[in-house]
Amino acid sequence: MNYRHAFHAGNHADVLKHVVLLAVLDALQRKDAGIFVLDTHAGRGRYDLGSDQAGRTGEAEAGIVRLQAAMPPGAAPAAVRRYLEAVAAVQSLEPGSYPGSPLLVADALRDQDRLAACELLPEEATALKAVLAGDPRCHVHQRDGYAALAALLPPRDGGQRLGRALVLVDPPYEAQDAEFATLLAGVRAALGKFPQAVFAIWYPIKRRATLMPFFRKAAALPVKSAVAFELLVRPDDSPLRMNGSGMLLLNPPWQIEKAIDPALKPLAQALGETGASWRTTWLKAAEN
Template sequence: MNYRHAFHAGNHADVLKHIAVLALCDALTAKPAAAFALDTHAGRGLYALDSNSAQRTGEAEGGIGRLMAEAPKHPAITRYLSAIRACRHDHGPTAYPGSPWLLAHALREQDRIAACELHPEEAKQLESVFARDSRVAVHERDGYGAMKALLPPRFGETRLNRGLVLIDPPFEAQLEEFDAALGALRDALTRWPQGTYAFWYPIKLRRSLQPFYRRAATLPAKSSFVAELLVRADDSPLRMNGSGLLILNPPWQLDQTMAGVLPLLAKVLGEDAAASGRLEWLKRED
């Protein structure tokens, strides 16, 4: 799976991921202390849904296009659609924000963001998006390596105790990507155990993910759950039938937010009767 994001911006996976990102940011900003966000695979930060790449797949029509048309009533969905409209107000009617743009949109002046992108052309675009935003540091580097280098986060001499690490890899290594991500998460949790971590993954055949679920449950987080959206049956290894998020150390009530969102997304974005949403706890805090 070679997931160059310009081809897939605004699809059903983005909808799930970005609703969760904003909910996580809102939990961080509910308290006055400064927070830190690390986006390990940031992409270019901003996309045009009328570009040749986006038009070639047409995936946004079945994702953000369909959701904006129906706009089901839920505070987290309303929050997300409001962010999309804010992005389009600033960047044009076909703009779609990547996760670093949403982080910058939702976080505050006292917060800090590190956005990592390994591909030089994407990193250059990312730098241009945030050229005037001093809160955002763009790093042209491997995101897993950045987790070692940048955690625990500091701002000057001050250690930041609250924050989010978003891991959204392109899955070019396919199932081997899970090994890299789980290893990076285990290491990061030993150095910054209080951080919240969100790892996005594609779903083709869900049964092939059973080893991932078992290993994720052993990570040294206080609590963890998976939130998954299928838009069709998970019975084909040839296409992405849905996606999920592994959330480690989730903030209070995030599970309730996602549990309310998932069936609405399945109803609006689902392509057949097998569409579904699922939230399952892997570990609950004692």
């Protein structure tokens, strides 16, 4: 695998992914019981937006940089404000940086929560260990994230089983559509071991119609409910570039759409080109 997220850090897909991730984590933290967070494709944790890699693509300029200029936290919907404040907290310590998902999660953990962050690439894993060093709630595993789904669930802390888990699955999709088969197989196996886990699965959108098989198979998984939140910054009429992305939530927290829905239109307006759109789609509604 040759993917390096540094080229894409802070882009529109990161914005959506991290807005949704923090909203879900906040919803789960309304209960006192500890949460185990598993990040299967964690990356290096923090990215320099002034690096040659980030500058070569300019994706952050059209993502987090544009959003910060267009939407001060005080004028943002609650979920976006939460995200902007989390990014600002990191940037106050490391100007010009952007936090990856493991750092955003680590900064949000309570004493009773735990994070396992998996990264296969040695250089990225070493960087992530440095970012999370000194935090006993966080553990970095240099290993395949899909294998970790089976190995680290159900979660335990000090030999004690934790009753709740949030699993972020954010693969690079280097194999394009073939990644979906691997992803779904891993999630199905993980649900067999810990069926109540909440899964947050990021996916790219080129032509949205090509996602229909993935949605059908995801809806057939043994989960209580499934909902997809999508942000397209341009029409999905080109298969040659990422026109948008989505976050698929399996077993989502109750009424999570009330936190996320109000954020989608403002994000599309701030980050989108002509033809930008957004949508919330329930693939499987919870039974009353």
